[in-house]
Amino acid sequence: MNRLLLGLTWLMLAVYALWLTVRTGADASLLLDGILDIGTQIAAAALAWSHLRQAGRRRPEIVAMAAAVSVFALSNGVYVWLYALGIEYDFPAPTDYGFALFYPLVLIAVGLAARRELNTRAGPEVWMDSALGMLGSGAVIAMVLNEVLLRASGNALGASLALFYPLCDLFLAAFVLGMIAMQGRRLRPYWLLLLGGLTAFTVIDMMSALSLLTNSYQPGGGTDVLWTIGLVLMATWTVDPHEPAPDTEHQPALLLPGLATLASLAVLVAAGTGFKGDHVSGLALGLAVLTQVAAGVRTLYAFRQLRRLTLLRKQASTDDLTGLANRRAFHGDADGRLRRLSGRRSCALLLVDLDRFKEVNDSLGHHIGDRLLLEIGRRLEAATRPGDLLARLGGDEFAIFIEDVDEPGAELLAESLRAEIARPFTLEGIALRTDASIGMVLAPEHGDTLTLLLRRADIAMYQAKRQRRGQLVYSGDSDDSGPMRLRILQELHSGLEQGQMALHYQPKLDLVTGEVHAVEALVRWSHPERGLLYPDSFLTLAEDAGMMRRLNQAVLTEALDQAALWHRARRPLSVAVNLSPSSLVDADLPYELAAMLNQRGLPAEALEIEVTEEFLMSDHDRTREILTRLRDLGIRIAVDDFGTGYSSLAYLRELPVDDLKLDRSFVFPMAEDARAAALVFSTIELAHSLGLHMVAEGVEDQTTLTALAENGCDQAQGYFIARPLAASALDDWLATRERTIRAP
Incomplete structure (x- = not known):
């Protein structure tokens, strides 16, 4: 119609x-x-x-x-x-x-x-x-x-x-x-x-x-x-x-x-x-x-x-938090510089990634993490030249593009940047220290496109982080480390989900009674293809990927489950677990541990938490608060790897600590080095004067064990006593030891 x-x-x-x-x-x-x-x-x-x-x-x-x-x-x-x-x-x-x-x-x-x-x-x-x-x-x-x-x-x-x-x-x-x-x-x-x-x-x-x-x-x-x-x-x-x-x-x-x-x-x-x-x-x-x-x-x-369009354009190319160039601006500017140079002059790309930054966010909150990133951005900006291109690529990752620089110059700049980042920060009354890992590439030696340079700088950065070297120039020999790292990371995710983490227990021998009342839980990865993997092959990766809290939770669960089995079998062994700093500064940790102990009917003394000197000195006030709450529950606190840090001994007097675990680097040479033995004996006296128990790690022979016992050391552990064992093997070892002691 x-x-x-x-x-x-x-x-x-x-x-x-x-x-x-x-x-x-x-x-x-x-x-x-x-x-x-x-x-x-x-x-x-x-x-x-x-x-x-x-x-x-x-x-x-x-x-x-x-x-x-x-x-x-x-x-x-x-x-x-x-x-x-x-x-x-x-x-x-x-x-x-x-x-x-x-x-x-x-x-x-x-x-x-x-x-x-x-x-x-x-x-x-x-x-x-x-x-x-x-x-x-x-x-x-x-x-x-x-x-x-x-x-x-x-x-x-x-x-x-x-x-x-x-x-x-x-x-x-x-x-x-x-x-x-x-x-x-x-x-x-x-x-x-x-x-x-x-x-x-x-x-x-x-x-x-x-x-x-x-x-x-x-x-x-x-x-x-x-x-x-x-x-x-x-x-x-x-x-x-x-x-x-x-x-x-x-x-x-x-x-x-x-x-x-x-x-x-x-x-x-x-x-x-x-x-x-x-x-x-x-x-x-x-x-x-x-x-x-x-x-x-x-x-x-x-x-x-x-004016509004100008502001929007600036915002589109600027990182909201630090005010530095963002990833989009960095790609555009760096691409243009590479094309302009076209191999006529050498330039460098530095990729800066903070170490254990996720722990700051998890433990202190994202607002502290944001303030830390802001301060780091300011320090990086002050440490670079006016013509250098500095950008925050996202998260805790920064990139710096430098023209007219050779490899020694790039390494010198990386050292100065790491030194600036390592200086202590004070944020809302909290003292923080952080480190960074830097991967470096040179153009045109390592590539002539920004995509290739970024990928290789990322490989170098993760290699520096894994090797704890701080900074590293890209090497073609490690070009497969990136894909391999991603593969291991994915396998670790699957391993945690499928329960592939296993605990081995190393006994602590009481040097006064000759009995074993405590063990240390050590994590292993039962990899379906590569067999039993030790912590040094995956702990750093888990820490860098922010998976330590999941791993710690898995370790605590299995350790307390096993402790409950021992208590029901009338063998009340206390279990020591070494937790990462990201878990230890969690305000809910004391409540979670108390709930886990109550669910299994375990007394608080069945669990001992081992901490490092680095954690004790990272945030004094927060550390005191968390450890005090754990002690109030009855959970014992031990300082692991004692003597390897560079911190003041004042924390031994001020913080609620029960045990000192002397690092094996002091214990192992005792039999042949009188000065090492003197250091060990004086440390035992120091611990006792402060009302602390001393545990010696790395005991490898009878001479060392006898010397420790004669000089008042409370407990010892090491391969001479027993290697870390699976729970069933430890039961057999304990049973055999008891029969040997009872035999006439």
């Missing part, structure tokens, strides 16, 4: 236009001309109303446009009927008020359509530019036509009123033209129908304005068809184009407001210098002034938008 009505409307328009062409020069046939003219306009109104059922989201705008076409057709019909009765009015006639209502209805329809198509992506600049186009063009046409009409009619009021229709046409056309310009290549063609209809109205209204003022207008002229053409085009605009709205960012067109501003300036200049000896009309002058005001507002808004 809609297609039939559309075809009928255009057929009637074609017949009407053909009739006007055929009778050119003849007198108008009021009956035939009126029927064809009014009939075509009524058909156009019916066409517009017929699309309401399928309108969907366009319903409001189609209602407004259909009402506009209907009002115009009705007013035109009344005008022709009055003219046929011989009733004539000077302009403006009563029917002109009906014609005037046509324009706000069209404006509503166009505004609703613009709002729908531009949606929320259309900012104020869209409406500002459209207003500028309408005001500027209106000022020009008001000045020119007012002069022409005034000279022709001598009626100043009539001339001003006659400008109403052309100005309204031009306003609407400028608005639609702005819409078309903003859509650019994604223009929906049906907007051209509306622009064509308004253009036809503009032309005919300009032509008829003069004839109306001079009372020379005669209905039925050949140009009258332009009104009908305009109405048919506007009615056709309501036809649903069945196209999805273009998903694009609309940009304001600058040509239209620019031309409008220049046009209004021309009107103001004409008003100041005189236009053909007469003054410019007040309407034209007012529109020109409004155009300049709107242009000023638009300019201020444009500057504001420009």
Whole structure:
């Protein structure tokens, strides 16, 4: 039905236009001309109303446009009927008020359509530019036509009123033209129908304005068809184009407001210098002034938008936390520098990764971690040259691109950067120390593309971290370390999920009674392909990958489960577990350990926590708080690897510690080195004077064991006593030892 009505409307328009062409020069046939003219306009109104059922989201705008076409057709019909009765009015006639209502209805329809198509992506600049186009063009046409009409009619009021229709046409056309310009290549063609209809109205209204003022207008002229053409085009605009709205960012067109501003300036200049000896009309002058005001507002808004775009562009290339360049900016800048250098000069890429940064986030909170990253960024920026490219790639990883530097220069810079990072930080009253691992590559020696350089710097960095070397220049021999590391990491994830971690227990011999009441739990990885793996092959990787807390949880669970079995078997062995710093500074750790002990019916003394000197000195206040809460539960605290650190002995007096475990590097040479033996014996006396128990690690022979016992050492462990054993093997060892002791 809609297609039939559309075809009928255009057929009637074609017949009407053909009739006007055929009778050119003849007198108008009021009956035939009126029927064809009014009939075509009524058909156009019916066409517009017929699309309401399928309108969907366009319903409001189609209602407004259909009402506009209907009002115009009705007013035109009344005008022709009055003219046929011989009733004539000077302009403006009563029917002109009906014609005037046509324009706000069209404006509503166009505004609703613009709002729908531009949606929320259309900012104020869209409406500002459209207003500028309408005001500027209106000022020009008001000045020119007012002069022409005034000279022709001598009626100043009539001339001003006659400008109403052309100005309204031009306003609407400028608005639609702005819409078309903003859509650019994604223009929906049906907007051209509306622009064509308004253009036809503009032309005919300009032509008829003069004839109306001079009372020379005669209905039925050949140009009258332009009104009908305009109405048919506007009615056709309501036809649903069945196209999805273009998903694009609309940009304001600058040509239209620019031309409008220049046009209004021309009107103001004409008003100041005189236009053909007469003054410019007040309407034209007012529109020109409004155009300049709107242009000023638009300019201020444009500057504001420009500042906002500049800020957004900066934010897009800047790391929010540190203010350094981000990964995107680093890639763009470093790529450009590599292409510019093109092998003519040597350059270096340094990849900096913090050691154990995840522990800071886990134990102290992300806000402390963020502040630490901010401070490190500042130190790195101060330690690099102004021309060097420094960026934070993400997380705790930084990159530095340096031009005109050789390998010794890159290594020297890496050393200075590590020294800067190693200086203590004080954040919210907490003293922190951190280290970094740096991987270095040189261009063009190690690659000529940024992707390749970053990959190889990453390999060197992880190799430096794994070997605890601090910094390392890439070597092609280790090029498979990256994939191998990822493979091991994935296997470790699977191993934790599948319960592949196993514990071996090394007994601690009581040197006073000769009995075993305690063991140390040592983790092993029962790898399905590579067999039993010792901690040095996976602990560092687990620590770097942030998996230590999961691993510690698995170790604690198995150790306490085994301790519960021993207690039920009337063999109450206490189990010592070495926990990572990230777990030890967890405020919930005491509650979790208490719950685990209660679930298994174990007393608190069944568990001993071993800590390192490094942990004890990392955050004195927090360490005291956590250890005190553990001691309050009855859990014993031992200092592992005692003597290997460089910290003050004051913590032995201030912190709640029960045992000292003297590192094997002091115990092992005792039998042959008198100075080593003296250090061990003096340490035993120190521990006893502080009320602490002494445990000697690394006992490898009977001479050492006898010397430790004679000098008051409390406990000893080492291969001479027993290697770390699986729980079942340890049970057999203990049973055999008990039978040997009881034998006469």
